[in-house]
Amino acid sequence: MAIEASSSEIAKQPLLAVCGLTLRYAQRRVLRRDCAGVTALQDVSLELDVGRTLALIGPSGSGKSSLARCVLLLEKPDAGRILYGGRDLLSLRPRERRPVLREIQLIFQDSASALNPGFTVEEVLAEPFVIQKWAGTSTERQTRIHEVMQQVELPAKLLRRKPLELSGGQRQRVAIARSLTLRPKILILDEALSALDVSTQGQIANLLLDLRDKYSMAYLYITHDLAMASLLAEEVAEMAAGRIVRRGSPAEGFTANLQSGGRSLPLDSASGETVPGPLIPLGK
């Protein structure tokens, strides 16, 4: 687990490795004046290889999304390392992070709020190039936009539409297309199928499987849907109260003990336990 690995070791290393990640939020306790810390992640470790999918399951409040936010450097963990291709992302300077983060993309549950309603689909797909200060010509950019539209099986005529004029499935395809523009190696799918109709869910799941096989991407699939996890992922990690409590293949009888672990009114305010409650990040 040496950080300064030699090049031969890097080759053997997983694409993404998270080691001993710990994240604490300062929490304003409901119905109390004092501030207490909430441990969102406690010593979480996992690896993700090229072309593989790891499903993170667990009840809401168990830390799944916090983990995703850490991997994307949207949160600063209190301890631990995030190794991407052998390099520790947390020790990178902001300028060095940009090209790395380009290769890790996030897809949200609710595509309607993830896409700018004022943009056309074409503008949505062009935005990543602007943000990443892409150096190519506008023709190259156009070609790439048409490429990703084909990859997600959307007709080019939809480029002029606005997100809210599309169906839920089409919107999620646009969200996937946007993440593909910069040729990512890892997609983090945060409940990316949950808001879709059952029939559309199948279409998007099939698309994700096709894309993974074709471009050997790796997925970190966050979900509470065990059926979909067993379809998409070779490995399942179950989280509870900020820890990974179990790992294994989806066939190993995960019974989806997914009661709500958090985001509820902490009625046991008498106990000094730091229950995962409403997470209100302060000063971050």
Next chain:
Amino acid sequence: MPPLLRILDLQVQFSGSQGKWVHAVNGVNLEMQRGEVVGLLGESGSGKSTVARTLLRLLPKSAQATARSIEFEGLDLLALTEIKLEKVRGARIAMISQDPGLALNPVRKVGDQVAEVLRAHRDWNWRRCQKEAEALLERVRLNDPDRRMYDAYPHQLSGGQQQRVAIAQAVSCQPALVIADEPTASLDSSIEREIMLLLGELKTEQNMSLLMITHNPTILRGLASRVAVMYGGRVVEEGTLNRVFQEPQHPYTKALLACVPPAPGERMLIPGMRLPTIEGSSPDSEAVPTGCSFAPRCAQRMQKCELQRPVPVLTEDVRQVECFLYGN
């Protein structure tokens, strides 16, 4: 006995962009008896929520709803004046929406929000409404030591707890009909089960009718006795839940039921296998097709399917199917 609700030939259009009309509902017929749970099943865009909103007359100004009649407890809902409608809305027909976080007022205590509904429809003083609201919160299993739950604000509750508050509001005046529009869409699967169980209990207790709107056939099992499957703004198949789910007849119902992923443990999904889907995309609501709206995606399509619209056929097991395969 007349049915509780009878919708005859409901059509709803929205004026869309560039002067085009969006046809959301194209002639829906639906009947509900007292104490009955009916599932309204369909993909997003099939018009099921529009039907629900029409019943409460909650459509935006851009909408135009026409029907031969919408009769509820002997009242014509489309013809009621606003003042008379107020007495129906919330009191006789209540609605539970998909996103309780948006349905609740963020700056009022949830208990008071339940009490508000009572005050609007009952001649009670505020104290009594509050007392009743406390009892209702208990009933929807929001355990409430020291009135903490009553005094909480919506953002302090989990999604499941918020939905329970919304349910307490909906059943507070013992309505004859509760419309639940995807009540569990934003919740975890285990919470989903609890909410469905609670709705089932309340339905039996109060003998209310429940119109359950969903895209997921699975959640209707064990709760609904009848199901109406919507596609392209029309009910394409309607019958008892058991018959429709065991032996779907309309090609769309068949395709939709085939898409449902199996419950964990029921049948194993092989990692990487491709799921069955319905080819093509949902119909363009800006154009009313002359024929069957499912025809372009239908595997059993015939020539006449695209030319004329099939008439609903009543099959032997008291089921309506709108498809040329079964007569016409």
